[in-house]
Amino acid sequence: MHHNLVDAGRPLFLCRSASCKAPQSVAATASAGGMSQPRRPVDFAAATPYLVHDTFRAMSCITKQIAHLDLDCFFVSVERIKDPSLRGKPVAVGGAPGGRGVVASASYEARAFGVRSAMASSRALRLCPQLILVRSRHHEYGEISERLATRMEEIAPVVERASIDEFYLDFTGCESLYQNNLAGFMHSMQKMVADEFSLPCSIALATTKTLAKIAVGTVKPNGVCVIPPGNEESFLAPLPIGVIPGVGAKTEALLTRRGFRTIADLQAQSEEHLCALLGASGGWLHAVAHGRGSDTVSVEHTRKSISREETFAKDLRAIPELEGELRTLVEDVCATVREKGWRARTIQLKLRYADFTTITRARTIDPTDDDPVIFDTVQSLFRAAYDREQAVRLLGVHLSNFDDAAQMELPLNPQRQHREELLKAVDRIRAKFGDDVIHVGGA
DNA sequence: TCTGGGGTCCTAGGACCC
DNA sequence: TCTGGGGTCCTAGGACCC
Secondary structure, eight states: OOOOOOEEEEOOOOOOOOOOOOOOOOOOOOSSSSOOOOOSSTTTTTTHHHHHHHHHHHSSSSSOOOOEEEEETTHHHHHHOOGGGGSSSSSEEOOTTTOOEEEEEHHHHHTTTTTOOOOOOHHEEEEEEOOEEEEEOOHHHHHHHHHHHHHHHHHSEEEEEETTTTEEOOOOGGGGGGGHHHHHHHHHHHHHHHHHHHHEEEEEEEEHHHHHHHHHHHHHHSSSEEEETTTTTHHHHHHHHGGTOOOOOOHHHHHHTTTTOOOHHHSOOOOOHHHHHHHHHHHHHHHTTTTOOOOOOOOOOOOOOOOOOOOOEEEEOHHHHHHHHHHHHHHHHHHHHHHHEHHHHHHEEEEETTTOEEEEEEEEEEOOHHHHHHHHHHHHHHHHHHHSSSSEEEEEEEEEEEEEHHHHOOOOHHHHHHHHHHHHOOOOOOOHHTTTTTTOOOO
């Protein structure tokens, strides 16, 4: 993702990425008409010789064919499978309405009332009193997303899981496997997702990831959009700059102040001018406005950080209580790290006060996955940082800078081995009986 | 309006090293 | 007496995404 275009009004860097919010304006999309469905499903094992052939072709001809598949209000759609009575109604999945929850996903019926994701649930209910709020079941959504990705890997050559509800598929050079009718195949794929998973989705096909993502936003929900090569600039021109993934509220405000409204306004500027405004990120923005950008769909992805945080139902001040919360967060996050077989080097505490000011404090130590070691570090960071005048709204523990334990491991000494087994056993007990039944003591 | 939780990436500035 | 230059690592903060 590219972020940080703007910091305190100053232009900063922008990196590469692809993800974006839904655009408001819908450009004429060159959807291929009269498309026929492929006659048979593609068997990729059998197709390998073609793939090799097509890969060479793809390398020599530059034009990519990248699809972006985006599940429409995914969490709500999953809840509607479980409870069909939610169909056609304003529904939001999210946190407790009485507490401090926010909306994670809103149905299009709810969006008509102005309900948006990340909005406080209480505000959503004021905007739409008949709104049905459903508690989020993230685990379930993750499993369905996983199954869908696996299914897509059977019918598309290269699949990147961009998020729980977004996927990129690279069809470059494989047109012949789809009867030279990729546009038609987009519709087949959409139908497959509807038939086999009961999930609505939107799909766009374009020459870069960023463009496909922008395009899909113009046809949601339940749309298909194909941008034929060569039509990138004219497609983008009328869209507002805010649809570009990486241009968030701050950057949009900065650009608006400078008189930019549509992507056409960006296209009219030289790269130098945009760089003068935004620093090096201006170059990236210039490329995206002209329909260029990241076109590498990559299959594998390694996590760079693992974190847990919790906003309390009521602000807390008592130190034993706060440290108890920290202990739970540490145990949680450590279990995940051990599951992966990793060890973290950088341990970060996050502290948000009642007035929403947020600080982070980090320390880098020898690689570890050991609860007490990490807890001691977090506790000392907390004791040094906590301003006792203020009540605490949120605490978080964030681990990063991983050493792959399997990779770096020298043979374990017996003590270390014993410790590993102890920690794993504790994880199993916690998983079975709950987090509070057992804690690990010092090494 | 009153702001979740999980991430990614980027910047600046300082420490430290050669 | 006035102050190099490049590189890397670490920390804090922030923009942005779903």
